[in-house]
Amino acid sequence: MTLTPEDAKVGFVGLGNLGQPMARALLRDGWQVTVLDRDPARAEPCRADGAQVAASPADLAACDVVAIAVPDDTAVRQVLDGLFGALRRGAAVVVHSTVLPATAVELAAEAERRGLLWVDAPVSGGAERALDGDLTVMVGADPDALAATRRLLEAVGRTVVHVGPPGAGEAVKLANQLVMFAALAGLHEALELAAANGVGPDRVLEVLATGTGDTWVGRNWGFFDRVAVAYDDGGTPVAERPWRKDLAEVVAAGGAAGLDLPVAAVLHATLAARVEEHAHRGRQG
Numbered sequence: 134m135t136l137t138p139e140d141a142k143v144g145f146v147g148l149g150n151l152g153q154p155m156a157r158a159l160l161r162d163g164w165q166v167t168v169l170d171r172d173p174a175r176a177e178p179c180r181a182d183g184a185q186v187a188a189s190p191a192d193l194a195a196c197d198v199v200a201i202a203v204p205d206d207t208a209v210r211q212v213l214d215g216l217f218g219a220l221r222r223g224a225a226v227v228v229h230s231t232v233l234p235a236t237a238v239e240l241a242a243e244a245e246r247r248g249l250l251w252v253d254a255p256v257s258g259g260a261e262r263a264l265d266g267d268l269t270v271m272v273g274a275d276p277d278a279l280a281a282t283r284r285l286l287e288a289v290g291r292t293v294v295h296v297g298p299p300g301a302g303e304a305v306k307l308a309n310q311l312v313m314f315a316a317l318a319g320l321h322e323a324l325e326l327a328a329a330n331g332v333g334p335d336r337v338l339e340v341l342a343t344g345t346g347d348t349w350v351g352r353n354w355g356f357f358d359r360v361a362v363a364y365d366d367g368g369t370p371v372a373e374r375p376w377r378k379d380l381a382e383v384v385a386a387g388g389a390a391g392l393d394l395p396v397a398a399v400l401h402a403t404l405a406a407r408v409e410e411h412a413h414r415g416r417q418g
Contacts, residue, residue: 134223134280134281135280135281135283135284136197136198136225136281136282136284136285137284138162138163138164138165138284138288139163140197141164141165141197141198141285142165142167142195142196142197142198143159143164143165143166143167143196143197143198143199143200143285144166144167144168144169144187144193144196144198144199144200145159145166145167145168145169145179145184145199145200145202146168146169146170146190146193146199146200146201146202146203146212147169147170147201147202147203147204147208147212147229147230148168148169148170148172148175148176148179148202149170149175149202149203149204149367149369150260150360150363150364150367150369151202151229151256151259151260151263152170152202152203152229153175153178153179154260154261154263154264155200155202155229155256155263155268155289156168156179156184156200157178157179157182157264158263158264158265158266158288158289159200159285159288159289160179160182160183160184161182161266162266162288164285164288166179166183166184166185167184167185167186167187167192167193167196168180168184168185168186168187169186169187169188169189169190169192169193172368173186175367189215190212190215190216190219191215191219193216193219193220194216194219194220194221195221196220196224197224197225198224198225198226198227198281198282198285199216199220199224199225199226199227200227200228200229200285201213201226201227201228201229201230202229202230203230204230204369204373204378205230205231205232205373205378205382206232206233206236206382208230209228209230209232209236209240210236210240213226213240213243217243217244217247217249218247220247220249222247222248222249223248223249223250224249224250225249225250225251225252225278225281225282226244226249226250226251226252227252227253227254227282227285227286228240228251228252228253228254228255229254229255229256229289230255231255231303231306231307231310231375231378231379231382232253232303232382233303233382233385233386233389234300234301234303234304234307234386235300235386235389236303237253237273237299237300237302237303238299238300241253241273241299241300242299250274250277250278250281250282251274251275251278251299252272252273252274252278252279252282252286252299252302253272253273253274253299253300253301253302253303254270254271254272254273254274254282254286254302255270255271255302255303255305255306256268256269256270256271256289256290256306257269257271257306257309258290259356259360260360260363263289266288266289266290266291267290267291268289268290268291268292269290269292269294270286270289270290270292270293270294271294271296271301271302271303271305271306271309272286272293272294272295272296272301272302273296273297273298273299273300273301273302273303273304273305274295274298274299274302275298275299279295304386306379307379307382307383307386310375310379310380310383311380311383311394311396311397311400313349313350314376314379314380314400314404315396315400316348316349316350316351317350317357317376317404317408318400318403318404318407320341320348320350320351320354321407321411323337323346324337334354338351338352338354355415357376357408357411357412358411358412358415360374361374361408361409361412361413362412365412371405371409374405376404376405376408377401377405380397380400380401380404380405381401383397383401384397384398384401
């Protein structure tokens, strides 16, 4: 079985910074989508693009696949509490949220007991790429679940990588976040060091772009300022923002695996304040 736009009904839960443009990308690709968010106003752009709007998870019971892009483990569990008993056997659950690998493994086992397909499919790339259906998708799923949902995943991401069984997608997403935020923290300090010696950020970034210090963060400097402002405008609490929440999950996942991750611990303790302060300084300026 392969879900296609012509014959599959899609539910999409969570219309935040990434979820809303992802749902709209599905609509633009021709999928029949019903959306749900705790803030009804977030559903309006999707409604304008042709989506139906649900009032509760129970309204998604007839869907062939439900995609979830809510903030964290607790929110994912709350959504699935209302869905696991409602979805028909054979339906698929696709979790785009960044959650702990152990959470994905546990919930995947529960989905299997209920006759549901499970895919953890966290994404990377930002809101603009999400709207274009150009995200990178890290997939943890068994082969049957991947085959059933691949067409859907390819509608939100031009790069879809099957990294292993349930839980593996979340592990790779946390690995991506650790590398990215390490680069972000280093770049903040590097620009401050250069500025203290009379060199502006443009010159530093110009050099880094062709040097060994080249990073995605450097080539897209200002990206996280814009994301922080979008979170402010959308009312997303700092605790739910990736430079806080995802790093907490990296530390927790490392602890669960018996790993010593000192870089992750320092980033978790320090980076969020720096990102927020820099973004707000730029907004005020």
